[in-house]
Amino acid sequence: MSGHSKWANIQHRKSNQDFRKSKKFSKIIKEITIIVKESGINNFRFKNAILNAKSINVPKNTIEKAIKKALQIKTDHYKSLNVEGQNYGISMIIECMTNNTIRTTSNIRTFFNKSGGRLCHNGELNHLFRRIGLFFINKKDIHYSMEDFELMTIDFGAKDFIIDNNMISVYTDFEFFGSMKNNLEKLNILHKYQVKRIPKQIKDISDENKNKVLNFIEKLKKDEDVKNIFSNFKL
Structure with a gap:
């Protein structure tokens, strides 16, 4: 039984690792697709996205398929979107890539509302x-x-x-x-x-709220539209 349990644990860990890897691949492929549709392939954004893809070992054929598809298909236009919010006394700017700003904003608003936070007006937290x-x-x-x-x-x-x-x-x-x-x-x-x-100034909070913020950020990261999360949270 112990051998079976060990094998099950290994499979479980591998499954979690594969899932996280798949999410990373999905986000970088989406970024490449957006850049190609918006600006083509002769720009520094595209070159940087390719470097990022290679740095996490995205297969070459996967990258090439994404580029080819983006060049041929002009529907589902993705664009960058920043969403700002405050939760547990912490300010956050969430960088997203989306083909539906209403959906993305609504999803992130739901995350904040369920945990007692709020979305802010665009540009409110830039300073x-x-x-x-x-x-x-x-x-x-x-x-x-x-x-x-x-x-x-x-x-x-x-x-x-x-x-x-x-x-x-x-x-x-x-x-x-x-x-x-x-x-x-x-x-x-x-x-x-x-x-x-x-952040220009780091904000310290209680240990209890630190754990809540970390859990909240992990939930946000699972949204496929979320690219980066920046906060004034002191780890």
């Missing part, structure tokens, strides 16, 4: 966050000293660095996003990049 550019570079692609690399990227607009065993993360203010991206691409060392919203 609580600042946008930054985040760029990832493989250390193996750097062919000069780290000091020279840091000095060079500071000239491009870098504000901070995080260096681990294999990857370098470079932060910029959003106004330098284009400059940093263009220069790293010219050097052929840009692995991946993204725009993030950083």
